[in-house]
Amino acid sequence: MADTLTSFDENPHGLVDFPMAKEQTCPFDPPPALKRIQDEQPLTRVRLWDGSSPWLVTRFEDVRTLLSDARVSSNALGDGFPHFNAAGKARFQSNHTFVNMDAPEHPRMRKMVTRPFMVKRVEALRPQIQAMTNELIDEMLAGPKPADFIEALALPLPSLVISELLGVPYQDHKFFQDQSAVLAERDAAPEKVVAAIDALRDYLGQLIQAKRKSPQQDLLSELVTERVDNDELTDQDAVELSILLLAAGHETTANMIGLGTLALLQHPDQLALVRETDDPAVVSKTVEELLRWLTIPHLGRRRVAAEDIEIGGVVIRAGEGIICAADIANRDPAEFENPDALDITRDARKHVAFGFGVHQCLGQPLARVELQVVWSTLFKRVPTLALSGDFRDLPYKHDALIYGLYDMPVTW
Amino acid sequence: MRIEVDAPKCVTSGQCVMIAPDVFDQDDDGIVIVLDENPAEGQRGVVEESAAVCPAAAIFVIED
Numbered sequence: 233m234a235d236t237l238t239s240f241d242e243n244p245h246g247l248v249d250f251p252m253a254k255e256q257t258c259p260f261d262p263p264p265a266l267k268r269i270q271d272e273q274p275l276t277r278v279r280l281w282d283g284s285s286p287w288l289v290t291r292f293e294d295v296r297t298l299l300s301d302a303r304v305s306s307n308a309l310g311d312g313f314p315h316f317n318a319a320g321k322a323r324f325q326s327n328h329t330f331v332n333m334d335a336p337e338h339p340r341m342r343k344m345v346t347r348p349f350m351v352k353r354v355e356a357l358r359p360q361i362q363a364m365t366n367e368l369i370d371e372m373l374a375g376p377k378p379a380d381f382i383e384a385l386a387l388p389l390p391s392l393v394i395s396e397l398l399g400v401p402y403q404d405h406k407f408f409q410d411q412s413a414v415l416a417e418r419d420a421a422p423e424k425v426v427a428a429i430d431a432l433r434d435y436l437g438q439l440i441q442a443k444r445k446s447p448q449q450d451l452l453s454e455l456v457t458e459r460v461d462n463d464e465l466t467d468q469d470a471v472e473l474s475i476l477l478l479a480a481g482h483e484t485t486a487n488m489i490g491l492g493t494l495a496l497l498q499h500p501d502q503l504a505l506v507r508e509t510d511d512p513a514v515v516s517k518t519v520e521e522l523l524r525w526l527t528i529p530h531l532g533r534r535r536v537a538a539e540d541i542e543i544g545g546v547v548i549r550a551g552e553g554i555i556c557a558a559d560i561a562n563r564d565p566a567e568f569e570n571p572d573a574l575d576i577t578r579d580a581r582k583h584v585a586f587g588f589g590v591h592q593c594l595g596q597p598l599a600r601v602e603l604q605v606v607w608s609t610l611f612k613r614v615p616t617l618a619l620s621g622d623f624r625d626l627p628y629k630h631d632a633l634i635y636g637l638y639d640m641p642v643t644w
Numbered sequence: 645m646r647i648e649v650d651a652p653k654c655v656t657s658g659q660c661v662m663i664a665p666d667v668f669d670q671d672d673d674g675i676v677i678v679l680d681e682n683p684a685e686g687q688r689g690v691v692e693e694s695a696a697v698c699p700a701a702a703i704f705v706i707e708d
Contacts, residue, residue: 299699300699300700300701339655342655342656343656343673343674346656346673346674347672347673347674349656349658349674350656350658350670350674351658351661351662351665351670352661352669352670354658581659581663581693581697582696582697586657586699587699588699589655589699589700590655590699590700591655592655592657592699593657594656596657596658596659597657597658597662600662
């Protein structure tokens with residue numbers, strides 16, 4: 233291995249450290265070291281923060297194969313699971329949900345919260361999401377220039393939507409946005425992460441008790457009246473699930489709205505195609521291509537082998553960690569022609585930005601509708617939207633679990 | 645062309661409903677339902693795409 237990987241920054245153990253750094257001048261692209269690994273040794277062992285050495289999987293087909301293999305476990309409480317860092321480990325241990333469970337617990341628990349994310353239920357929300365988007369754009373346009381696009385639209389829209397869906401009062405948004413942000417910090421102290429989870433647990437626990445007394449048309453009410461009261465879930469389960477969904481609703485779509493909008497601003501030819509179309513199919517393709525090209529869960533899908541698995545000429549032994557690097561897999565030339573080009577006319581839907589297999593993102597229909605509404609509206613409403621400053625100087629979230637932007641000054 | 649699904653494997657990603665809404669739907673828990681077991685040839689593209697992107701490999705396109 234050392235023969236082919238001598239160009240990498242190796243630690244004394246001869247393994248490449250993961251994660252790697254992106255090129256400062258290419259904030260949209262995966263780290264160049266990942267590309268070289270994909271080309272030269274697509275299944276290789278890397279070294280993590282705790283000295284462990286899980287397998288890194290970089291090819292599209294291998295990622296799909298492993299993420300849909302029942303011998304590949306998501307159990308984050310056992311040995312060998314390649315945690316993001318000490319904070320990530322503390323988070324999974326404190327907020328234990330179906331994300332880190334295997335069958336049979338995983339499908340049973342996941343099913344408790346699938347209803348609001350059904351395609352037709354999400355489509356029924358589209359007019360409301362459109363109205364929220366229009367209102368946020370109105371407010372931005374009425375305010376001073378430059379405006380912070382993250383604060384004006386990228387964060388409040390998904391925050392409003394997930395609050396509405398769960399039945400969390402949006403007036404408390406400062407509190408739950410701040411706590412969710414702590415959960416997304418890669419380098420937060422474990423105690424800080426646990427404190428944020430505890431704060432959300434207290435808040436959502438009280439809210440769920442209030443929903444029991446006066447249920448409404450929202451997911452928290454449904455969990456308590458239909459699931460807890462029928463003994464399918466405990467009160468504690470309901471609270472842990474709500475923490476997961478509230479945080480997930482903030483960490484993901486907000487970053488995608490911000491970074492995706494920036495990507496379009498940096499590609500005016502592509503942006504023009506979006507601005508000038510009234511065809512939902514064009515907008516839908518734009519969303520899929522941006523999901524592929526940006527793949528914001530940039531630290532990979534983390535798993536552990538439950539049995540020995542032979543793949544691509546190597547054997548992953550039971551108990552060894554696995555990191556499926558979806559960002560570089562979505563740039564695999566064996567799967568996508570000219571993969572580093574942003575091309576919204578391509579058919580990118582098979583991407584693994586939402587993961588693959590039984591753990592593939594639960595909220596994906598909702599994320600898709602939010603992104604479709606934003607990009608079909610924004611450039612028509614604000615055709616002169618422009619970045620204020622140099623895109624290379626923006627504060628990118630290199631240090632977060634989900635990649636994106638801390639803020640993004642725009643003018644019009 | 646005949647469509648079969650392995651509903652217990654479905655993980656409710658909903659992608660088939662978005663791609664081929666005339667062929668697939670979801671029940672109250674989000675689990676796949678086949679609306680048209682013998683779709684017209686014109687649906688072949690979207691049906692095959694649905695099967696290809698299904699994260700649970702729960703959709704089968706069978707040639708009789």
